[in-house]
Amino acid sequence: MVQSVRRAVHVLRELTGAAPRLGVTELADRIGVSKPTVHALLRTLEAEGLVVQDAESGKYQLGPALVTLGNAYLDTHELRTRSMTWANALAAKTGEAVWVGVLVGDQVMVVHHAFRPEGMVQALETGATLPWNATALGKAVVAFAPEAQQEKLLSGTLVALTGRTVTDPEVLRAQLEQVRDIGYAVESQELTLGDAGIAAPIFERSSAVAGAIGLVGPVERLLDEEHRQAHAIATRETARNLSRELGGFRAGGRLPAF
């Protein structure tokens, strides 16, 4: 473990949250190292473009090179690359927006976002991270994750984003059980009021979950008695095809616990 690198990353992390830009002194206090040390780290990071110093205030903020690196990650991400055509097809078929996500710690990161065909105002860019327990994508992934990881996530902090977000571990455990049963996960107004989600897991070569793909849209349209089942089936089928393309044979449906 290289401490100076660790500290450099801590600097970046500190610049991520809270204030848009911080001074050397404030950073030094927060991280718990001396001022000159932080200064040296910042100068190095600046030379590499990971950090930029504001000409007027002398304070530091994140640099543009980080965007390039982030994009490079997304481009090398096999699941994302492969999922793009499938996501577009699913969006075209269902008329809803499609998200593709992977599990990062206890968050779901949206690595691809296919807009709904007739949509107009559509925010949320790829790269957003959301609590796993508040999304259909998250539930779909966690349901098929190794048991140890499931327990860890269930016993971790469970954030509520709306009044309907499920944070009770036992209720969640039952939901995950159901996901394993029917092969897809549903979320209703747990992430955003008025919106719902339907998602199915994607498996890779080693038959481990790689991520999930799912629909997002207004509850009325998505979970309508008429469309709900068709949406679920279309989603699950897309996930299966994607899994097959990635070499994962454990495509959906019930499976023995790890």
Place this chain on the structure above:
Amino acid sequence: MVQSVRRAVHVLRELTGAAPRLGVTELADRIGVSKPTVHALLRTLEAEGLVVQDAESGKYQLGPALVTLGNAYLDTHELRTRSMTWANALAAKTGEAVWVGVLVGDQVMVVHHAFRPEGMVQALETGATLPWNATALGKAVVAFAPEAQQEKLLSGTLVALTGRTVTDPEVLRAQLEQVRDIGYAVESQELTLGDAGIAAPIFERSSAVAGAIGLVGPVERLLDEEHRQAHAIATRETARNLSRELGGFRAGGRLPAF
């Protein structure tokens, strides 16, 4: 300058290009340091999530935390935040896609992309970097950059993306002069065959260029004799309003050299 941090960033850079994932040995060779050193760096980066080790091959690739950092940069970016409503309005008014970009080295990074209202196929996410000389955004920014920087960029390597990309420094210099004259830049099929661009510079507090905003679309539609002038005026006006919001008083038009 902290060498270990520098090397850690070099590792990330190396993982950015070429192969999606690299082994310890290969990385060590490319960077020119010993194997154990690279290993220690990778372990540290992995602990922070900036790098991920592939379970099967043992090779390393970029990690998801980079996306979070990249997004954090975009969120803290004042120009981007402020430009979003203006970009949407311009897209609605002109019926074309709108890009907002900043200059990063000799590249233009697209920090925001407002889709055209009636568009369907929507590629290119924010975060893409393009050669400055092949985009209207780049020309708009460089035309109002400090003279020293202009010279440096003109004497640097000028990449051609299509047969129509201008790479002759003298021609470019004349184009920049014209941009300063009329207050906006035009590019026709220099970035992508069939597409054109119109862009105007955005100024910030200190009256330095902060970036540019512009339209992108099919040549026929964008540079049509009928629409061309209206598009240019709308773009320039949007840029002026944005500049005013950012506190930049030097809004468009001719200005004395620095």
Place this chain on the structure above:
DNA sequence: GAACAGAGTTCAGCAATAACGAACAGGGGA
């Protein structure tokens, strides 16, 4: 207007620490 307070920055020296060479474990291919 002058003095102060706080910022970012620089310098020199000590010692912790990161880099290296050599040796180890584990797979895949021939």
Place this chain on the structure above:
DNA sequence: TCCCCTGTTCGTTATTGCTGAACTCTGTTC
């Protein structure tokens, strides 16, 4: 089965990065 190549670990050396104190400059306050 053997070999070669991978990623990994260990222990030593001196390189390297950390700290305290001092400097400069901007902005504020009296």
